[in-house]
Amino acid sequence: MIDLHLIGIGTGNPDHLTLAAIRAMNGADLILLPRKGDRKSDLLDLRRKICETVLAGATRVVEFDLPERSLVPPYIEAVNDWHASIASAWAAQIAAHLPRGGVLALLVWGDPSLYDSTLRIARRLCADGMDLNIHVVPGITSIQALTAAHAIALNTLAAPVTITTGRRLREEGWPGGAETVVVMLDGTCAFETLPPAGVTIWWGAYLGMPHQALVHGPLGEVAATIVERRAGLRRQHGWIMDLYLMRLADAFIQDGPQPPRA
Structure with a gap:
């Protein structure tokens, strides 16, 4: 045994x-x-x-x-x-x-x-x-560490949360009807494929470590910053562990951003 x-x-x-x-x-x-x-x-x-x-x-x-x-x-x-x-x-x-x-x-x-x-x-x-x-x-969990680092709640009042992967986000787009989406295991910055209107992102890498890195803001304004910073950190350390939470503004919740068209 x-x-x-x-x-x-x-x-x-x-x-x-x-x-x-x-x-x-x-x-x-x-x-x-x-x-x-x-x-x-x-x-x-x-x-x-x-x-x-x-x-x-x-x-x-x-x-x-x-x-x-x-x-x-x-x-x-x-x-x-x-x-x-x-x-x-x-x-x-x-x-x-x-x-x-x-x-x-x-x-x-x-x-x-x-x-x-x-x-x-x-x-x-x-x-x-x-x-x-x-x-x-x-x-x-890394999700707990992320929300703690940004001092935010995981969910909005009485609302559900969708947890998915970067691969699925890239292939399928924003999960239908979701307000808050947490994305894990994303090695290709799949958030770049989304229409950025109405989306706020909270990103974190090396959470809880001395070299913890955080970025927060409207997706359209900070997406390029996250991509650049992530690449630099990966070169510096040889590896990276990161994830992010995205949330829609109220006006976008009903339909949500649509998957990118081929």
């Missing part, structure tokens, strides 16, 4: 850890830290720092190479193959370091429930016959 704790660690700031997360980390026999290549070494360094900050006992910390996802379409097929490779990498580490079972912890950016596939990968191990008892320790 492997007790697998998936621990939400927020956006990289050790102050984002909950007391439950700290207890789970110190109660683990093993914490696995993925290496994602030289360009994303800062991500590994942040995980190392978190472990150095909170671990007080004999928890072992082991690093392993994370398989890379193919960039060749179709997207869903490539992601499924990638998840299968990650599950195999986990299984190899478990066999090597916890051959008789024990408590394993994985540190998940943000929260394991929101646009993260760690739970799906863990279920693959269960389907492959591994005896896993899965526990989730929730963390601060």
Whole structure:
């Protein structure tokens, strides 16, 4: 039996850890830290720092190479193959370091429930016959960090919120009938494809970190600024984690901006 704790660690700031997360980390026999290549070494360094900050006992910390996802379409097929490779990498580490079972912890950016596939990968191990008892320790999401950094509410009064990805925003346009849209996993600045009238955007990168970057304003006025700043930060650090919230003015809510025409 492997007790697998998936621990939400927020956006990289050790102050984002909950007391439950700290207890789970110190109660683990093993914490696995993925290496994602030289360009994303800062991500590994942040995980190392978190472990150095909170671990007080004999928890072992082991690093392993994370398989890379193919960039060749179709997207869903490539992601499924990638998840299968990650599950195999986990299984190899478990066999090597916890051959008789024990408590394993994985540190998940943000929260394991929101646009993260760690739970799906863990279920693959269960389907492959591994005896896993899965526990989730929730963390601060990047959405919470974004709204806190800008000091705004996620929703307007009694109104829903739509959470989507940059790929879907680019392909489908503004979600019909939505007033507030949060966009994650956008590597191509899909907001540029929208008609900007009536749209306000709140953008943030490296949220909660010393080099946190924020931009806010009417989309038509700040879109170019975000694109330029994002590109510069990515060159500087070799990677970027960012997301944004967009909101329509009242007069535009009924129909909303339409998808761009081919």
